[in-house]
Amino acid sequence: MSCEQYETLVGSSCVRDTSFFGGKAVLPEGAGYGIVIGFGLFFSLATAIIMGLDKRYGGTNISSEYFNTAGRNVKTGLTASVIVSQWTWAATLLQSSNVAYQYGVSGPFWYASGATIQVLLFGMLAIQVKRYAPNAHTICEIIDARWGANVQKVFIFFCFLTNVIVSSMLVLGGAATVNALTGMNTTAAGFLIPIGVIAYTMAGGLKATFLASYIHTAIIFAILITFIYIVYAADTKHGLGSPSKVYDLLQSVAQRSPTSTECVARLAADQNCGPVAKNQKGSYLTMLSEGGVIFGIINIVGNFGTVFVDQSYWQSAIAAKPSSSTKGYLLGGLVWFTIPFALATAMGLATVALDLPVTSDEAGKGLVPPAIATHLMGKGGAAAITIMLFMAIVSTGSAEQIAVSSLFAYDVYRKYIKPNATGEDILRVSRYGVVAFGIFMGILSLILDELGLSLGFVYLMMGIFIGSAVMPISFVLTWDKANAKGAVIGAISGQVLGLVTWIVTAQGLYKAVTIKTLGENYPMLAGNIVAICSSGIIHAFMSFQDPQNFDFSTLNDRIQLIDDKLPEFEQDEDSNPKQLEAALAWIKKWGIGFTFVMIVLWPVFSLPAGCGTSAGCGVFNKGYFNLWVGIALAWGTVATAVIILLPVYESWDSISVVLKGMFTNDDVHMRMDVLESKIDALLAPGSTKSTEKLSQQPGYRAKLIAGHL
Numbered sequence: 001m002s003c004e005q006y007e008t009l010v011g012s013s014c015v016r017d018t019s020f021f022g023g024k025a026v027l028p029e030g031a032g033y034g035i036v037i038g039f040g041l042f043f044s045l046a047t048a049i050i051m052g053l054d055k056r057y058g059g060t061n062i063s064s065e066y067f068n069t070a071g072r073n074v075k076t077g078l079t080a081s082v083i084v085s086q087w088t089w090a091a092t093l094l095q096s097s098n099v100a101y102q103y104g105v106s107g108p109f110w111y112a113s114g115a116t117i118q119v120l121l122f123g124m125l126a127i128q129v130k131r132y133a134p135n136a137h138t139i140c141e142i143i144d145a146r147w148g149a150n151v152q153k154v155f156i157f158f159c160f161l162t163n164v165i166v167s168s169m170l171v172l173g174g175a176a177t178v179n180a181l182t183g184m185n186t187t188a189a190g191f192l193i194p195i196g197v198i199a200y201t202m203a204g205g206l207k208a209t210f211l212a213s214y215i216h217t218a219i220i221f222a223i224l225i226t227f228i229y230i231v232y233a234a235d236t237k238h239g240l241g242s243p244s245k246v247y248d249l250l251q252s253v254a255q256r257s258p259t260s261t262e263c264v265a266r267l268a269a270d271q272n273c274g275p276v277a278k279n280q281k282g283s284y285l286t287m288l289s290e291g292g293v294i295f296g297i298i299n300i301v302g303n304f305g306t307v308f309v310d311q312s313y314w315q316s317a318i319a320a321k322p323s324s325s326t327k328g329y330l331l332g333g334l335v336w337f338t339i340p341f342a343l344a345t346a347m348g349l350a351t352v353a354l355d356l357p358v359t360s361d362e363a364g365k366g367l368v369p370p371a372i373a374t375h376l377m378g379k380g381g382a383a384a385i386t387i388m389l390f391m392a393i394v395s396t397g398s399a400e401q402i403a404v405s406s407l408f409a410y411d412v413y414r415k416y417i418k419p420n421a422t423g424e425d426i427l428r429v430s431r432y433g434v435v436a437f438g439i440f441m442g443i444l445s446l447i448l449d450e451l452g453l454s455l456g457f458v459y460l461m462m463g464i465f466i467g468s469a470v471m472p473i474s475f476v477l478t479w480d481k482a483n484a485k486g487a488v489i490g491a492i493s494g495q496v497l498g499l500v501t502w503i504v505t506a507q508g509l510y511k512a513v514t515i516k517t518l519g520e521n522y523p524m525l526a527g528n529i530v531a532i533c534s535s536g537i538i539h540a541f542m543s544f545q546d547p548q549n550f551d552f553s554t555l556n557d558r559i560q561l562i563d564d565k566l567p568e569f570e571q572d573e574d575s576n577p578k579q580l581e582a583a584l585a586w587i588k589k590w591g592i593g594f595t596f597v598m599i600v601l602w603p604v605f606s607l608p609a610g611c612g613t614s615a616g617c618g619v620f621n622k623g624y625f626n627l628w629v630g631i632a633l634a635w636g637t638v639a640t641a642v643i644i645l646l647p648v649y650e651s652w653d654s655i656s657v658v659l660k661g662m663f664t665n666d667d668v669h670m671r672m673d674v675l676e677s678k679i680d681a682l683l684a685p686g687s688t689k690s691t692e693k694l695s696q697q698p699g700y701r702a703k704l705i706a707g708h709l
Contacts, residue, residue, distance in 0.1 A: 079328025100348020190445025468494025
C-alpha cells in the first residue's frame, strides 16, 4: 500500500505527517555552511575588489567622512536599491508569507502597504536633512545640535535599541531557516551570518555596503520573479500554474468543515484546516479580515519605529545627492512593495492551496516560504530560498553594522570620549564598531534562541519598544515649537505606557502573562498604539505649553565635519533653497498621495469585490483574483527591471572610467602617476574657485587624467 506525499504508513493506514520539516533537512549540512561562509567570503572579496578599482581608477579616497557617508553623492537608482535592500529583512520574506498563510490575501497586502508608507513619508525627512543639516552624520547629531546632550543620550538608547531589534529578527529568521533546510547548527548559523559581512563593511564603509546591497537586491528580485511565475504560470506538476487554479484550490480549502475527521486531526497537529476565523465567509480571498486588519495596524506602528528610529535610513538620506534623496526613497518604497505583495501572496497562498502540513510553530518561525519552495522545486527551491534569505540578511546586517558604528563613533566616541578626535580616529573607531556589533549579533542569536522567541513575536512587539521615539524624531526637523523636555518625557513615557498596556491587556483578556498571551493580537495592538500615540500627544502638549521656536537656519552650523570639506555639489544648484523647497513639495504630494492610495483607497475599493457573484460581497470572485494576481506579476516584473538596470545606467560614466583604467597598460599608468602629481599642484589650496569646485566632483581626477592621455 502506498501513501500520498506527506503521509506515512502506520500499520495498514496512511497517517498525515504532523509537520512539514519534521526535523529532517532538505539539503546537506555542508550546503548551509557553504552558503553562509562561501557567500560571505565571495561578497567580501568582490566588494573589496570593486572598492579597490574605484580607489585606483576613480580617484576615491576612503576618509572618515567617506566611510560613514559614501561621499554624499549617491544617485537615485542606487539610493532606491539600498532602501529596498535595507528594508528587505528576513521578516520581509518570511513573516509576510506567514500572514498570507494565516489570513489570506489581506495579510501580505497589509504587510506591504503598512511597511511601504514609512519609506515614502521618510522621504520628507530626508530632504529636510539636506535643507537644514547637510553636515550631519547621524540623527543623534541633529538631536544634539537642536535639543542638547541630555536629549541626545535618550535617543542614542532608542537608536541602539532599534538596531538590536532589527538585528535580532535577522538572526532569528536566518538561523531558523538555514537550520530547517540544511540542519546547520542554529548557534553556528547565528554567529556566522553576521560575521560574513564584517570584512567588506570594514574595508569600504557605507559605499561598500551600498554596492553589496545592490548585488544582493538584484539576486533577491531575480529569485522572486522566478517563484511568482512558477506559482501562477509555470507549475503544472502540483496543480498550480494559473491564478484560476490557485483560486479554486483556496476556495476548496476554506469550505472544509472544522468538525470533520480530516480537520480535527490536522487542527490537533496545529495545522491549518477549514475556514479562516473572523474572515468574511471564512475565505482566504477577502480583505474583510479581522486578523488581517489588526496585523496591518500593528505593522504600520511598528515599522514607523524601524524606519524613523533606525540610523541606517538616516545614513542613506545623508549619503544621497539632494536631488536623489526624495526620488530614491519614493522609488525604493514602490519597488519594495512588490516583495511582500507579490512574493508573499504567491508563496503563502500556494502553501494553503496545496494543503502542505506546515504547523503554526513552523509558520511562526518563518518557514512557509522554505516549505513551498521545497515542495515546488525540491532541493533547487530549498537552495534558492536559502540564498535569497541570506542576501536579505547580510544586506540589512551590513547596514545595521555601519549604522551602529557611526552612532558609536560620532555620538559616543567623539562626543564623550575624545572630542578632538581626528578623521583617522573616527575611521578606526568606526571599523572597530563594525566588528564589535557583528560579534554582538552572533551572541544575540544565542540569547534569543535560549529565550524561545520567534521571528513573528519580535516583529509584532517591536513598535511597543521603539514606537515612542517616532514622533519626537519626526518633530526635530519639521516643527520649530517642539521642545527638548517634551521629547524626553514623551519618548520615555510612551515606551513605559506601551509596555504596561501590553502586559495589562494580556492579563485582562487571557488571565495570564506568558509569551503566548503577550503574542496575541489584541495585547500587541493595544501596546503598539499606546506607545506611539501617547508619546506624540505628550510631546505636542508640552511643546505648546513651552514652545522652543527654534531657528532651523542655525542647525547646520552646530554640526562640524571632521577632516573634509562638504562636497561642492551640496552648495550648487542641486541644493539651493528653491530646489530643496520644490523637492519637499514634490515628495509631500507623491508620498502622501501614495500613502492614501495604499492604506485607504485600495482596501476600500476591494471591499465590494464579489458582490453580485456566487462568491458573495467582500470575497474575491475569480475575475477579481485574476486582476489582483495580474497587478502583482506586472508590478514585480517592472520593479525587477528598474532596480537592476537603473543603478547601472546612472553610474555608467563612473563604471566606464574604471573599465578604461583597468585596460590601460602599465606604461600609461606610469604617465598617469606623473600627471597626477601635476594635478595635485593644480588642485592645491589657492587655486581658482572653479577648479576647486570641479575637484570635489567624484571621479574628477580620473576623468582629467584620462582626458590627457
